[in-house]
Amino acid sequence: MNRMERETIVAVQKNGDGDLTAFQTNSGRVLGYDEAIQAIQNGELAGVNTFKGRDGGTYIRGDADGDPANNLDQLPMF
Secondary structure (H helix, E strand, C coil), X not given: CCHHHCEEEEEEEECCCCCEEEEEECXXXXXXXXXXXXXXXXXCEECEEEEEXXXXXXXXXXXXXXXXXXXXXXXXXX
């Protein structure tokens, strides 16, 4: 898959605490959190990146583009 064909995240699942737990892409693929981290690091997903938290864990966030409407927390649930 080349960079022009990268998938985007269109919906999310959250746990009872409101933490993101799974992601659905525009192709319908559903990724668990760890799968999504791997897909991002492999360059398969557009519009998101990973970062290391203070606790040493790896986390997912949307690319900063100034548009709060496409923040991962604002996406529809599935």
